[in-house]
């Protein structure tokens with residue numbers, strides 16, 4: 001399925017692309033409240049306010065999808081800024097999913113990393129169950145058959 005896009009005025013930051021639904025894809029960080037609102041909307045675990053502040057401050061690239069001044073999607077890249085990167089927290093509110101927004105977020109973040117122009121940069125992603133095919137669209141491949149990735153949680157709540 002393809003999605004049609006048109007111009008739209010940014011709220012802030014750099015507009016990457018936008019849609020006929022008046023959704024802007026903007027290079028900017030969300031507020032803590034915006035971030036946690038999108039986290040909750042997709043059913044992910046919540047975080048401490050201070051933790052989100054630190055996480056956003058240490059984020060290399062961040063993109064927000066904005067509709068009528070509301071953040072409806074977010075994606076982040078963290079890493080060392082030259083060799084190793086992690087694509088994380090790609091989230092689109094359920095009310096706005098399957099409209100191409102997640103694709104625009106990931107494309108914008110991949111473009112930002114690619115634009116650094118160092119050779120042999122690697123970006124990893126740990127796909128949620130069922131979302132592997134979503135990331136394969138952008139050229140992510142499983143680095144090995146098992147395990148695809150490993151995660152440890154700390155201070156679970």
Ligand SMILES: CC(C)(COP(=O)(O)OP(=O)(O)OC[C@H]1O[C@@H](n2cnc3c(N)ncnc32)[C@H](O)[C@@H]1OP(=O)(O)O)[C@@H](O)C(=O)NCCC(=O)NCCS
Pocket residue numbers: 001002042089090091092093096097098099100101102103104126127128130131132133134
């Ligand atoms: C994964 C997610 C970000 C995708 O956002 P989205 O805006 O719905 O994605 P798009 O509309 O750009 O989807 C593009 C294509 O990817 C595929 N796709 C979308 N979500 C998918 C999913 N969860 N699993 C597998 N494929 C998916 C679809 O085939 C879609 O193509 P279509 O429009 O032809 O149907 C969104 O479903 C989401 O926020 N999920 C909850 C949070 C999450 O799991 N994030 C991933 C963290 S690793």
